[in-house]
Amino acid sequence: MESGEQVHELRGRTPRVTAAMVAARAGVSTATVSLVANGKTQGRVSEDNISRVREAIAELGYVVDSIGSSLAKGISSIVILVAPDISNPFFANVIAGVRGALGAEYQLLLSVTDAGEFPRVDDVRRLLALRPAGLLVDAPSAEFLEDLSVAGPLVLLDAPGLESFAPSVNLDVGHGARLLARHLADAGHKQAAYVDSVTGTATFDIRRAAFLEESAALGITVATDHVIGTTIDVGAAAGAFAAAWPGWQRDGVTAVVCATDTHAYGVLQEARVAGVRIPQELAVAGFDDLPYSATSNPGLTSVHLPGDALGAKAGEQLRRVMEGKGLEQPQLILQGSLMVRGSTEAAST
Amino acid sequence: MESGEQVHELRGRTPRVTAAMVAARAGVSTATVSLVANGKTQGRVSEDNISRVREAIAELGYVVDSIGSSLAKGISSIVILVAPDISNPFFANVIAGVRGALGAEYQLLLSVTDAGEFPRVDDVRRLLALRPAGLLVDAPSAEFLEDLSVAGPLVLLDAPGLESFAPSVNLDVGHGARLLARHLADAGHKQAAYVDSVTGTATFDIRRAAFLEESAALGITVATDHVIGTTIDVGAAAGAFAAAWPGWQRDGVTAVVCATDTHAYGVLQEARVAGVRIPQELAVAGFDDLPYSATSNPGLTSVHLPGDALGAKAGEQLRRVMEGKGLEQPQLILQGSLMVRGSTEAAST
DNA sequence: CTGAAAGCGCTTACAG
DNA sequence: CTGAAAGCGCTTACAG
Numbered sequence: 001m002e003s004g005e006q007v008h009e010l011r012g013r014t015p016r017v018t019a020a021m022v023a024a025r026a027g028v029s030t031a032t033v034s035l036v037a038n039g040k041t042q043g044r045v046s047e048d049n050i051s052r053v054r055e056a057i058a059e060l061g062y063v064v065d066s067i068g069s070s071l072a073k074g075i076s077s078i079v080i081l082v083a084p085d086i087s088n089p090f091f092a093n094v095i096a097g098v099r100g101a102l103g104a105e106y107q108l109l110l111s112v113t114d115a116g117e118f119p120r121v122d123d124v125r126r127l128l129a130l131r132p133a134g135l136l137v138d139a140p141s142a143e144f145l146e147d148l149s150v151a152g153p154l155v156l157l158d159a160p161g162l163e164s165f166a167p168s169v170n171l172d173v174g175h176g177a178r179l180l181a182r183h184l185a186d187a188g189h190k191q192a193a194y195v196d197s198v199t200g201t202a203t204f205d206i207r208r209a210a211f212l213e214e215s216a217a218l219g220i221t222v223a224t225d226h227v228i229g230t231t232i233d234v235g236a237a238a239g240a241f242a243a244a245w246p247g248w249q250r251d252g253v254t255a256v257v258c259a260t261d262t263h264a265y266g267v268l269q270e271a272r273v274a275g276v277r278i279p280q281e282l283a284v285a286g287f288d289d290l291p292y293s294a295t296s297n298p299g300l301t302s303v304h305l306p307g308d309a310l311g312a313k314a315g316e317q318l319r320r321v322m323e324g325k326g327l328e329q330p331q332l333i334l335q336g337s338l339m340v341r342g343s344t345e346a347a348s349t
Numbered sequence: 350m351e352s353g354e355q356v357h358e359l360r361g362r363t364p365r366v367t368a369a370m371v372a373a374r375a376g377v378s379t380a381t382v383s384l385v386a387n388g389k390t391q392g393r394v395s396e397d398n399i400s401r402v403r404e405a406i407a408e409l410g411y412v413v414d415s416i417g418s419s420l421a422k423g424i425s426s427i428v429i430l431v432a433p434d435i436s437n438p439f440f441a442n443v444i445a446g447v448r449g450a451l452g453a454e455y456q457l458l459l460s461v462t463d464a465g466e467f468p469r470v471d472d473v474r475r476l477l478a479l480r481p482a483g484l485l486v487d488a489p490s491a492e493f494l495e496d497l498s499v500a501g502p503l504v505l506l507d508a509p510g511l512e513s514f515a516p517s518v519n520l521d522v523g524h525g526a527r528l529l530a531r532h533l534a535d536a537g538h539k540q541a542a543y544v545d546s547v548t549g550t551a552t553f554d555i556r557r558a559a560f561l562e563e564s565a566a567l568g569i570t571v572a573t574d575h576v577i578g579t580t581i582d583v584g585a586a587a588g589a590f591a592a593a594w595p596g597w598q599r600d601g602v603t604a605v606v607c608a609t610d611t612h613a614y615g616v617l618q619e620a621r622v623a624g625v626r627i628p629q630e631l632a633v634a635g636f637d638d639l640p641y642s643a644t645s646n647p648g649l650t651s652v653h654l655p656g657d658a659l660g661a662k663a664g665e666q667l668r669r670v671m672e673g674k675g676l677e678q679p680q681l682i683l684q685g686s687l688m689v690r691g692s693t694e695a696a697s698t
Numbered sequence: 699c700t701g702a703a704a705g706c707g708c709t710t711a712c713a714g
Numbered sequence: 715c716t717g718a719a720a721g722c723g724c725t726t727a728c729a730g
Binding site: 234 | 412413414415416417419420425427438444445448453456457458459461472474475476477478479480583584587614615617618621622640641643644645646
């Protein structure tokens with residue numbers, strides 16, 4: 001096809017196809033082209049012109065220029081997701097959920113920072129110059145939100161205690177922690193230890209506090225010096241456990257709960273090296289239910305947190321706000337569930 | 350609809366600071382403001398006006414509007430990274446590398462697709478409407494690149510065999526595969542098996558072909574029916590290995606190489622279940638050197654691929670192209686290295 | 699060194 | 715239903 005060739009040439013070079021070119025070809029004004037391209041023809045454009053313009057658009061391969069459109073509308077179609085740790089496997093699910101909920105109209109822009117670092121407000125302000133249609137902020141600090149003072153649509157994810165700043169979607173990690181305590185109590189454990197994360201995000205405080213509280217209520221003792229903390233790193237957790245285990249063993253600890261599965265992998269690894277039998281001698285559990293937890297040996301008992309749903313709900317809420325619809329429920333909480341595996345429960349015969 | 354009102358309120362509260370406002374305050378024209386804001390004052394603006402404008406910018410908190418700027422310049426400051434699988438832990442390093450190399454002037458926009466799916470050309474065309482300053486494409490197909498026919502700066506990552514389309518940064522996975530074959534030959538293995546990835550990306554063909562060729566040259570036999578393939582999934586690999594192992598064992602296979610560490614995790618797991626001693630009875634190795642490979646038990650021997658460097662180099666090259674500088678070396682190849690761990694080598698006494 | 703002006707591509711009241 | 719025109723915020727020749 002000759003016209004196809006032409007289009008290819010045009011694209012390959014640079015001659016951007018503009019609304020003016022479409023208008024010329026269809027014999028209408030650019031206003032009409034805009035109306036058709038945006039599907040706002042309802043009672044404003046004749047059927048005849050609609051098909052004329054559609055044809056021209058197809059022939060020329062016209063795509064509305066985001067820049068021009070954004071400037072005219074005062075807003076872009078970009079949604080920015082600000083997060084401290086996109087390299088976390090858990091976060092991949094969150095992103096997938098957001099992407100699905102936003103649909104094709106919005107472009108998702110990930111604000112990428114160095115692992116574990118939260119973006120500085122300055123960085124985000126630069127992103128705001130893109131005039132995003134909306135903002136999604138994952139696991140922020142109160143300070144960050146105060147400094148930010150965003151004007152447009154904003155939804156928070158995994159930001160417990162910060163509900164006053166904006167609509168949020170949170171994970172009820174406390175519930176998961178309590179399920180875990182109950183599971184261990186049912187198995188007869190009396191002395192447990194806890195390996196915390198030292199990053200200081202609110203979710204970790206809640207995980208620990210809820211577990212300690214429920215444990216106490218169920219008759220499991222977690223002595224103060226049986227609570228240790230490391231960064232979210234297999235090696236670091238392994239080292240800390242190696243140092244702590246002799247004391248714990250002497251004190252009769254038979255179960256250890258870790259703030260993340262990554263910590264738990266370190267414990268499992270070191271336990272094997274030290275010849276500690278899992279779960280007979282020591283039960284091990286974590287949070288997050290990372291992909292490898294289901295298939296490790298033994299499988300790791302873990303509090304499953306629905307990352308996919310977290311992202312999807314946040315995306316849906318944001319979308320509603322961006323479309324000017326109200327939110328019936330500005331605050332959403334998603335439940336975790338307990339995945340019981342071999343690390344806390346010997347295989348039944 | 351409390352939150353709806355909240356948003357509305359916020360929207361009205363923040364007036365956008367424009368160059369015109371800065372100009373008025375500083376007593377200059379917007380042209381001068383633009384020059385100062387973009388650091389193009391060299392011999393064009395008096396010291397006096399420079400400081401005047403700087404002051405006004407600081408006082409008003411002016412940030413150049415990306416949209417207006419992009420439209421005027423015909424190009425935005427966005428760099429789009431198109432990739433099939435951002436949820437791959439390996440890819441997190443690539444992203445970090447890119448981010449570091451691009452610096453603060455460019456915003457990195459990840460084109461997120463469903464896991465394993467490559468974006469359709471249509472999706473990318475919509476992204477092109479953002480007038481990106483440059484494009485980074487990871488592991489594309491030739492077909493995709495043909496359809497794309499991008500005009501602007503473009504650098505490919507991990508796209509072996511597609512060097513004719515654009516400057517690229519590739520990983521020499523063949524080299525890693527040969528190192529692996531040599532390592533196994535040195536350990537005296539005579540019969541090996543291969544667990545391939547069935548996704549059909551070029552890198553996997555190269556991994557397999559190079560390993561098979563070097564193995565043959567070094568006296569290791571890999572029978573045709575000792576090559577199997579699964580998706581990149583621990584469970585799938587475990588199942589396939591379980592089915593294949595009895596035959597392999599009968600045929601005297603003492604080593605199995607997997608196209609990815611993820612496949613290898615499945616093999617390790619199933620081997621434990623089946624009571625196969627690693628590495629005494631069966632040596633296991635993979636590619637990618639994922640984070641858990643260093644700390645699993647036994648540690649997994651793996652071909653380390655420098656994801657960080659891959660991203661960094663690609664970012665650097667793209668940057669050079671975007672800045673109009675030529676590339677001395679349009680084609681870059683990064684070496685992998687072999688990480689030998691317990692899965693192929695019994696701990697020395 | 700400086701500012702008035704054109705223009706980037708689009709959308710949207712507005713007048714017909 | 716339709717098009718001319720203003721305007722979004724900025725950058726860049728251009729003329730002084």
